[in-house]
Amino acid sequence: MSLSEEMVRAIVELDESRAIEIAKKRLEAGEDPLKILDDLRRAAEIIGEKYERGEYFVSDLVMAGEILKGISEIVRPKLKELGVSRKVVGKLVIGTVEGDIHDIGKNIVVTMAEAAGFEVIDLGVDVPPQRFVEAIKQHNPDIVGMSGLLTLAIDSMKRTVDAIKEAGLRDKVKIIIGGGRVDQHACEYVGADAWTNDASQGIRIMLKWMEEKKR
């Protein structure tokens, strides 16, 4: 088995120390850091599939996220040193909506989206509609992600989508909402394009949107 395969396997098996050890070894051996990042994407994909099949749970995604983050942090200085950057598949502006300050779910999505090759602009928690609007104007993202745990988040999401519409930006972005109490009814009420309470499914929806955009 190649080191690349071994690393992907260690990540998927959530073997933190082994995965990080292999990543370090590969960098020391002078391997292309972009290849390592590509492996992170592959590992994240497999983990996402396992989550969708019900084999993995949130706690597994949290651990996986920690490993992916740990390895990216080792790789990043090397990329800088070499002056290379990774090809971005799309741009995502994400935040926990106004009134809600929970971020476990959002943080998982941020890590998984970065691993999938998205450039992520994380607005943090308790983000007012206007800040989403400003971030869209400033960063021109392909996708806006809104997260929230509390039931009140559903109403906040609606107000945010309305604000985006009022600013005339609704056609410029796809909107996905996510969180423990989000469902199809909430999605219709909010006026989003998709909903999920599954981070990896969310990533797949976003990747599909990016594919469609290319066509």
Added chain:
Amino acid sequence: MSKQPIEEWMERHRKEPDIVVKEKAERFLKAVELKEPDRVPLMFFTCGHVFAKWFKLSEVYFNYSKMRDAIVKFVTTFPSDIFIAAPAAEGFVLAVAFADVPQIAPVVRFITGPMHDILKDKWTRWPGRELAEHLPFQFIGGEYMKPEEYKYLIENPVEFIHNTILPRACENLSKPGSAQHAHTIAKLALEAINYLNALTEINNTLLKLGFPPLAITFAYAPLDFIGDFLRHPTGAMLDIRRRPDEVKQATEALIKPILQVAFILKPTGAKFAFIPLHLNSMLSPKLYDEFYWPYLKRVITELYSNGIKSFVLFEGDHTPHLDTILELPKGWGIGVFERGDIRKIKEKLEGHTCVAGGILPGQLIGWSPEKIEEYVRELIKDLAPGGGFILAPGIAEIDPAIPDANLRALINAVLKYGARK
């Protein structure tokens, strides 16, 4: 136009509250005993957010008489069979900290607005304080224990919480031994008495309005205690992989103080122990069966063998762990289920567990009253037979964004279709 069922029911609340109270109490107990009551009971549970329909939340949470007004407004507008209001934030850590002071421990089990002002705790955030005035309080927890400190928690949980956690998590307890520290503890004790008096008054008011109080005490899942108050859920989820043995020893060590708190109210006639779960649906069955369930199971069975049934809020989708519930003695208590297919849950647990749930906040916000009526009719048709079912929207909150007409449609539908066939 003929009267809606809800109007007739409200009229009976006004005319004969004593009889209504008796009916509701019997209805609830029948369901808990896994039988079919005269009608499917409807349960409303709120942490106060729904009061934003009429009141400024910053006022409701910080003024106990406003809180009473808000509760009265809610129950007289949207009546239910079982009504639970806990307009205060998760604070079980304080109950454990004061487990040896039985007069205070159960009262500080929830952190009220005034208690938050006294403690300046970082676990919770409040409207008109850290949050905008119209928002509900939020429990955010946080990381107040370092991973390498498990050994101290294991050695003596209560001491560790007092000496290390409270000073870190509460600004006004940050200097043990200082005058400020002593004043804060004294003020908290006085506030506990204030709140207890307010609760007694609220319960008496509710009783007069036709709403029976539940004889409740409180317990907790040991791993949630670690996730919610000490390590943050993310930290706890990483710890079970990075320090599995220490996590197990700590959850073991927490069982005793948790039960000590739960039994404080036993002499007052407590019949149900309220246990909200948080990490349950985030764990794989493998991790749940190893780190979460064995310890929670011991809490529940110990309570049961002491005559206290558990009232467990299964947050998220508990479906992957449903089978474990069957390990409990039949009639162990009530499971409130937030997500998952309630029909399948009921089917699996029928004759063993009283199942509560059935309609989600998103449905209640987005659907038309007609659709809600139709949905409730079908739900009752499927789930009422066999008994042991309580209809409840969501798990611990009623969203103020739910239109009044939809809440009325829900109540009307239960009254219209819920009677035993």
